[in-house]
Amino acid sequence: MPADIRTVLQGGAALPRRPLDLEAATLRARWLSWLRRIRVTAVVLLVCLLIAGGVPVVTDWLETTTPPPAGPPSRQGFVPARPGQPTHVLTDLEIEYPYLVASDGSGGRLPDDDCRPQKQECRLDPTRAAVTYGVAWAGDEFPGDTRCRITLEDASGEEVGARTFSLTVLDPSLVRPRLTETAIEVDREPSSASAACEAGDYAPGPGYRLDLMEIRRRGPQRTQLIFEVVFLVPEPDTRMCHLVVHLDDGRTRRFDDFTLTTRRNVRERFTVPIRRRSVSDAEVSCRTYSLD
Amino acid sequence: MRGKQLSEDLVAFCHEQHPRLVGALSLYCGDADVAEEVAQEAIAYAIRDWKRVRQKSSPSAWLYRVALNLAHSHYRRRATERRAQERLPSPPAPSFIDDVEVGSAVRVAVSRLHRRQRQALVLRYFLDLSVAQTADLMECSEGTVKSLTHQAIRSLRRSDVLVDLVEVSDAR
Numbered sequence: 469m470p471a472d473i474r475t476v477l478q479g480g481a482a483l484p485r486r487p488l489d490l491e492a493a494t495l496r497a498r499w500l501s502w503l504r505r506i507r508v509t510a511v512v513l514l515v516c517l518l519i520a521g522g523v524p525v526v527t528d529w530l531e532t533t534t535p536p537p538a539g540p541p542s543r544q545g546f547v548p549a550r551p552g553q554p555t556h557v558l559t560d561l562e563i564e565y566p567y568l569v570a571s572d573g574s575g576g577r578l579p580d581d582d583c584r585p586q587k588q589e590c591r592l593d594p595t596r597a598a599v600t601y602g603v604a605w606a607g608d609e610f611p612g613d614t615r616c617r618i619t620l621e622d623a624s625g626e627e628v629g630a631r632t633f634s635l636t637v638l639d640p641s642l643v644r645p646r647l648t649e650t651a652i653e654v655d656r657e658p659s660s661a662s663a664a665c666e667a668g669d670y671a672p673g674p675g676y677r678l679d680l681m682e683i684r685r686r687g688p689q690r691t692q693l694i695f696e697v698v699f700l701v702p703e704p705d706t707r708m709c710h711l712v713v714h715l716d717d718g719r720t721r722r723f724d725d726f727t728l729t730t731r732r733n734v735r736e737r738f739t740v741p742i743r744r745r746s747v748s749d750a751e752v753s754c755r756t757y758s759l760d
Numbered sequence: 761m762r763g764k765q766l767s768e769d770l771v772a773f774c775h776e777q778h779p780r781l782v783g784a785l786s787l788y789c790g791d792a793d794v795a796e797e798v799a800q801e802a803i804a805y806a807i808r809d810w811k812r813v814r815q816k817s818s819p820s821a822w823l824y825r826v827a828l829n830l831a832h833s834h835y836r837r838r839a840t841e842r843r844a845q846e847r848l849p850s851p852p853a854p855s856f857i858d859d860v861e862v863g864s865a866v867r868v869a870v871s872r873l874h875r876r877q878r879q880a881l882v883l884r885y886f887l888d889l890s891v892a893q894t895a896d897l898m899e900c901s902e903g904t905v906k907s908l909t910h911q912a913i914r915s916l917r918r919s920d921v922l923v924d925l926v927e928v929s930d931a932r
Binding site for chain 2: 473490496498
């Protein structure tokens, strides 16, 4: 005899073997209620913590994205390069104190005939010191852009001023008398200076790709080649490049190596002493910077 | 749920729903012990949220939904435990079907249905909800409910114990 699904299910369903324990259910309900409150409190606390933690994060982000103030930069996050790492080395540090400010605003270590305080043509600024230094590569390798820090100390060895700055020098050894100079704010007269640079992060490889955009006639004997620069790594820094022009007759002309340090998506223009109608194509190849 | 004494309507609701809930869950889970455990937990949720639940148009539908969700969570935990045990070198733990109480062939047959088919079948034909109520509770269309119940009954017919099963009209 055919069975109705409802009847079948009623027959198959189990009956409670124990009566409903309302007391246990109530206790469980209280526990669930507490559990929910704890969860809600935890979520609120977590959100508060995230908001509180988010403020410094945003502040840090703003600090990294906005230009640094004119004052001495912070020491925070500065990690000097370890021995053997490619970096710049600051040499022959010399201090000039107080800082000499010329009437035109320039200053520092000025030639004597340019600055004569007794003649009121320049004045002394005791809040700053001029530091001159030479630069060398730590090894044979171009280190790329590095951050360096000069620290000035008084006679007791206490820091009186410091400055952190970016440095890229293509010459492996830029020594005296071609000194570089910087002004550093100080609390009092410094007596010694020390310097350190962070490791460079110069990426290997060509760094840039230059896509030929246009070939233009620039007079009867000259042609302008316009390339668009594409970054192959986030910050390629300086690269050694050369230009090759392909002529109509199948020959090529290679031009001298040049260094390239440029911004993303800019256009680089080269003018070559070749007739426009002779040029069929051109290319620029880049490699890591070297002295070879 | 701050007062120590439960309101009369809540007590009446719990006592009225408890046997239905255990029956429905025993069909859905295929295990009378699990059904009682989950029913007790669902009742606890109802006690906790009674102020809000009593305002609903159908407190019992809310309770069934909670109970089915709890049963489903129970399944998931069991499945996870089973998978973990299967990775161990010891003999695998008995599957859900093996755990089913041997006493009821109907529960065994129902428990072998797909989860959604089981839900639709139990809600429609055991708890006697309308197609619309079932669809609302399962968060699907009425057509899907009809289709699921039809498939469920067809599957049950294939089992030895339920060959004579007839489908009732889905008119309501």
